[in-house]
Amino acid sequence: MKKLEIYIHIPFCEKKCDYCDFLSMRADEGTKREYVNGLIREIELSKDMMKGYQADTVFIGGGTPSILREDYIEKIMQTLKDNCELSENAEITIECNPGIVNLKKLETYKKSGINRISFGLQSANDSELRELGRIHDFAGFVESYKMARQAGFNNINVDIMSALPGQTPESYRDTLNKVIELNPEHISAYSLIVEDGTPMEERVEQNLVTLPDEDTEREMYYLTREIALKNGYKRYEISNYAKPGYECRHNKGYWQRVEYLGFGLGAASLYQNKRYSNVSDLNEYIGLLLDGGKDEDYYGGMVYQDDVWDIQEDTLNILHGKISTLSNKDMMEEFMFLGLRMTEGVSEKKFKMDFGRNIDAVYGEVIEKLEKQHLLERKEGRIKLTDRGVDISNYVMSEFLL
Ligand code: SF4
CATH class of the missing domain: 3.20.20.70 (Aldolase class I)
Known part of the structure; x- marks a missing residue:
């Protein structure tokens, strides 16, 4: 699973x-x-x-x-x-x-x-x-x-x-x-x-x-x-x-880019290589989900009935708003700048598993440059920020934009 x-x-x-x-x-x-x-x-x-x-x-x-x-x-x-x-x-x-x-x-x-x-x-x-x-x-x-x-x-x-x-x-x-x-x-x-x-x-x-x-x-x-x-x-x-x-x-x-589903107003999701956020207007959110069922709720001992609530089939589509499908390039960038936040850094093996390419084939030059600047270190199949790298992490992360 x-x-x-x-x-x-x-x-x-x-x-x-x-x-x-x-x-x-x-x-x-x-x-x-x-x-x-x-x-x-x-x-x-x-x-x-x-x-x-x-x-x-x-x-x-x-x-x-x-x-x-x-x-x-x-x-x-x-x-x-x-x-x-x-x-x-x-x-x-x-x-x-x-x-x-x-x-x-x-x-x-x-x-x-x-x-x-x-x-x-x-x-x-x-x-x-x-x-x-x-x-x-x-x-x-x-x-x-x-x-x-x-x-x-x-x-x-x-x-x-x-x-x-x-x-x-x-x-x-x-x-x-x-x-x-x-x-x-x-x-x-x-x-x-x-x-x-x-x-x-x-x-x-x-x-x-x-x-x-x-x-x-x-x-x-x-x-x-x-x-x-x-x-x-x-x-x-x-x-x-x-x-x-x-x-x-x-x-x-x-x-680590595990998939997540966000429920509720404005909640963001990463699901099957797509990112989207729910609508952020409270009335729109409630209206979309409760249309037709305003007088009933779970706390008066009543539950909705589908025919009463008349929820349209595409409620979720409207709720999720604009969906961005991530390209391979987007995912590789995210892999690097999210993963590098952790002290354990990113795994070269995991990069290969996820994207079918060696990390050096994509980021070799950047990694080498940042290593020379003592901002990254590479050890036992992992790449991580040094203390100096943490100090200017925004710069380091931006170097991984393709
Ligand atoms: S107003 Fe913002 S910062 Fe303050 S408690 Fe609410 S969410 Fe937190």
């Missing part, structure tokens, strides 16, 4: 953070309920696409999935189990925002088969959190984290961010130490990217906030590595650290 990953997007948040350009919004309870009904319908309509596959990972992300009523998550999980074969030891993650989760929710997640929690902490410094427009504080995070342990989760990720406005290496070190003290199995540490059109961008442009310069940003990157390694974590990707055996299988799958 072929391996598959599943992503489920929950696009709701209590408040939009000031740096966020993800597909997320505030919504009332009625909209959330309609959305979940639509999502369930989408998964059911996609049953045939999942035949012959076994899902090895599921990631319920957002937005803030933990904002939903716990029975909605239960229903989504049940729908997945009914429509797709999940592997026995599937890694099933849900993103939770500190403060927007409680013990009952966490226990329900556990019972429904979810076995990994990912918390968006970002910083242990409350004034940095306020600057980001986050609604939680560090004490609230610690409480949520302990609750997750109490509910029985033994695989927890904590997201932190560097290069924040006003952040210093000392305050970042303090965040790292406080997180590590809690002993999570996994830490994701990304730098803040100031996205166009966000309130954060406006504040940066008006010089109302100061961002750390590039050298300080690199210093924070090295701090993460130093402190994480010292405490038993291994860096397995440019920005991801895990205790042995706790690398995020879902993320690794993305970097």
Whole structure:
């Protein structure tokens, strides 16, 4: 059976953070309920696409999935189990925002088969959190984290961010130490990217906030590595650290180009060498999937009937929007620049297996040049970034565009 990953997007948040350009919004309870009904319908309509596959990972992300009523998550999980074969030891993650989760929710997640929690902490410094427009504080995070342990989760990720406005290496070190003290199995540490059109961008442009310069940003990157390694974590990707055996299988799958199906608003998929993203307008999404069935839902004890819902045969085609079929060239490029993100790098043998050509026949000159520049190293059939290569990884990756 072929391996598959599943992503489920929950696009709701209590408040939009000031740096966020993800597909997320505030919504009332009625909209959330309609959305979940639509999502369930989408998964059911996609049953045939999942035949012959076994899902090895599921990631319920957002937005803030933990904002939903716990029975909605239960229903989504049940729908997945009914429509797709999940592997026995599937890694099933849900993103939770500190403060927007409680013990009952966490226990329900556990019972429904979810076995990994990912918390968006970002910083242990409350004034940095306020600057980001986050609604939680560090004490609230610690409480949520302990609750997750109490509910029985033994695989927890904590997201932190560097290069924040006003952040210093000392305050970042303090965040790292406080997180590590809690002993999570996994830490994701990304730098803040100031996205166009966000309130954060406006504040940066008006010089109302100061961002750390590039050298300080690199210093924070090295701090993460130093402190994480010292405490038993291994860096397995440019920005991801895990205790042995706790690398995020879902993320690794993305970097290894495992096929994935995304369900929900704007969710992206890689399926049979095609990439596409679902429509990103909430009303369009709900309308497409629930047309004719608005008064009925799963929570009043009623289920849809096909004749009532009158779902057109091509619903999925409209939902998936523009589909790009990947050429061999696209796939080779992806193989390189996704694979090189991982510290294990890319396998020459796998390249040959996937594309029927030796890696040198395609990339020989580039690899040689980057090796000479000490940006890549080649060892035991694998090609990986050096430390210097990681520092300027954007340049290295761009060299693999054909
Ligand atoms: S919680 Fe996450 S998804 Fe929601 S607004 Fe903040 S950054 Fe965006």
